[in-house]
Amino acid sequence: MALPSALTAARPTESSPSCAGYSANVRVVVLISGSGTLLQALIDDVAADAGAYSIVGVVADRAGIEGLGRARQAGIPTVVVCPSTYAVRSAWDVALADAVGGFSPDLVVSAGFMRILGPAMLSAFPVINTHPALLPSFPGAHGVRDALVHGVKITGTTCHWVDSGVDTGPIIDQRAVRVEPDDDEASLHERIKVEERELLVEVVRRLAAGPDGLAGVSPMLGTV
Numbered sequence: 143m144a145l146p147s148a149l150t151a152a153r154p155t156e157s158s159p160s161c162a163g164y165s166a167n168v169r170v171v172v173l174i175s176g177s178g179t180l181l182q183a184l185i186d187d188v189a190a191d192a193g194a195y196s197i198v199g200v201v202a203d204r205a206g207i208e209g210l211g212r213a214r215q216a217g218i219p220t221v222v223v224c225p226s227t228y229a230v231r232s233a234w235d236v237a238l239a240d241a242v243g244g245f246s247p248d249l250v251v252s253a254g255f256m257r258i259l260g261p262a263m264l265s266a267f268p269v270i271n272t273h274p275a276l277l278p279s280f281p282g283a284h285g286v287r288d289a290l291v292h293g294v295k296i297t298g299t300t301c302h303w304v305d306s307g308v309d310t311g312p313i314i315d316q317r318a319v320r321v322e323p324d325d326d327e328a329s330l331h332e333r334i335k336v337e338e339r340e341l342l343v344e345v346v347r348r349l350a351a352g353p354d355g356l357a358g359v360s361p362m363l364g365t366v
Contacts, residue, residue, distance in 0.1 A: 168195040168350040171247040171267075173255035174202050178209020180253035180272065183339035184346065185216045194350035199245035201238065203257055219245070225257070235260030242267060249349060252304060253342070256283070259304055269304040270349075272342050274334045276300060276316055281309035286331045295321055297330070299338040301345045317341050 172181050184197055200213035200220045213220045221241045228234040239262040242250060252259070252271040259269060275285030277300040282288075289297040298318040305311040317337040321330060 167193075168248045169198045169246060170195050170346065170350075171199045171201060171242050171245045171250050172197055172213075173242075173250060173252045173257075174200060174207065174209035174213075175204065175256040176207055176209060176254050178207070178212040178254070179335065180251075180339055180342055181209050182212050183343050184251070184253070185212065185218070187343045187347070189216075195249075195346060198247065199242070201241050203255065209254075232260060232262070235262040239263045239266050249346070251342070251346065258308065259306075261306070264304065264306060270314065270345065271302060271304045271309070271311070272338050273300045273302065273309050274331060274338060276318065277302060277309055277313060285309075286334060287327050289321065290325065290327060290330065297321055297334065299334050299341055301341050314345055315341060 170184070172184060174181055178200075181197075181200065188195065188197060197213075197216075197218050200210065200218050202210055202220065202222050204224055205222045210220050210222070221244070223234065223238045223241050225231070225234045228237060238259075242263065243266060247267060250263075250267045250269040252269055255271075263269065273281070273285055274297075275281070275289055276296070276298045279294075280286075280288040280292075280297070286297070296318050298316055300309075300316045301314045302309065303311040303314065317340070319330070319334050319337055
């Protein structure tokens, strides 16, 4: 089936995965690995304004994490797909794609999901991710620390499409955060997280809004 028009216009052009068709309420699956604060921001947004999108499932890479509790408290179905259960990474990737596909999502949100997604996932679903730095600067697991080490005065957060690389997918939107003279990694990361949560909610809302949802936000869009 065709992707929602906003998703088709904004996502990378090198692949055209099939997924559930567009409806007035875009179906979102969230991938998590930890406390689920980004997930909670989306849950709160849906609760405050049940409009353009809904969270139909949460998939985690390990059991017993706080994010799963947040999902269950909100009445959202959850699935755990643990990599250690599978002999090879490709088998886990297929199992993850199967679990996500069970929810028939229009969009997948990687919300603090600390795994690189493989071909089975990326060929099946449009996936977005947030990163605590202004990509393409400081990709990888230590974006906040790397920004401090390099002495930048402005860092921030990026929302981008996920591709096969590490934080290399096309950028959707960004927010800047000033580095204060007395910042350490923890204090800077906390301020970035505030912007990251707001940015993610904004981007998901725009993607769910329809053909003009991301107009002017991403240089990939051109004329929608």
